[in-house]
Amino acid sequence: MKILHLETSSKNCSVAISNGNELLCLCEERTGDYKQSENLHTFVEWALEGAEITLKDLDAVCLGMGPGSYTGLRIGAASAKGFCFGLGIPLVAVNSLVSMAEPFLGNGYDAIIPIIDARRMEVYTAVFDPNNGEMITKTEAKILDENSFDEHTGQRVLFVGDGCTKAQEVLKLPNAEFRSDVYPSAQYLIKKGVEKFKNKEIEDVAYFEPFYLKDFQGVRQRKKEIF
Structure with missing residues (x-):
């Protein structure tokens, strides 16, 4: 194969x-x-x-x-x-986002959270189970503020991705680790x-579109939830 x-x-x-x-x-x-x-x-x-x-x-x-x-x-x-x-x-x-979480599974974290830099204080993100790599929240475009991800307060959380630079400036999670060099x-x-x-989870090649998550220059995309 x-x-x-x-x-x-x-x-x-x-x-x-x-x-x-x-x-x-x-x-x-x-x-x-x-x-x-x-x-x-x-x-x-x-x-x-x-x-x-x-x-x-x-x-x-x-x-x-x-x-x-x-x-x-x-x-x-x-x-x-x-x-x-x-x-x-x-x-x-x-x-x-799966490929960003995959290399860090099984390393004793309570959650692995990829964050891809988008515009201003926005990131593309989802939360992954640190043991089996399953996505436990849907992929979303999230505006970062000091209360973002506060449900993980007290946990050992690993953030990965180029959104870490701005996340470190605002997040109030003392046990969090940040790896901005992960792509x-x-x-x-x-x-x-x-x-x-x-499992034969095959895409229809003729109609397949990437997961843009947000509209681009006024073009309306059909909203999807990817797990």
């Missing part, structure tokens, strides 16, 4: 190849701006070469569907659809992507 994983929702343009749950190759680069349109297909070529397979060997494409950068998500979705249509293989989609990565889509593929 060879799957191409694409994650383009942030400044980290990331491509991985897996065989089942085994990571065969990872190619990613984090830049100060968004260069997915320049780098994505080159990274796919490099990852396939590193995994010693070709496009024809792929069984599916797994996409980090957002939330995140509108432009980055559009580029990733267009590429994923192109591969699926061209190769006649299915598409599975995973919430990009969505294709390698951490593998577990959930394989699970969805096995």
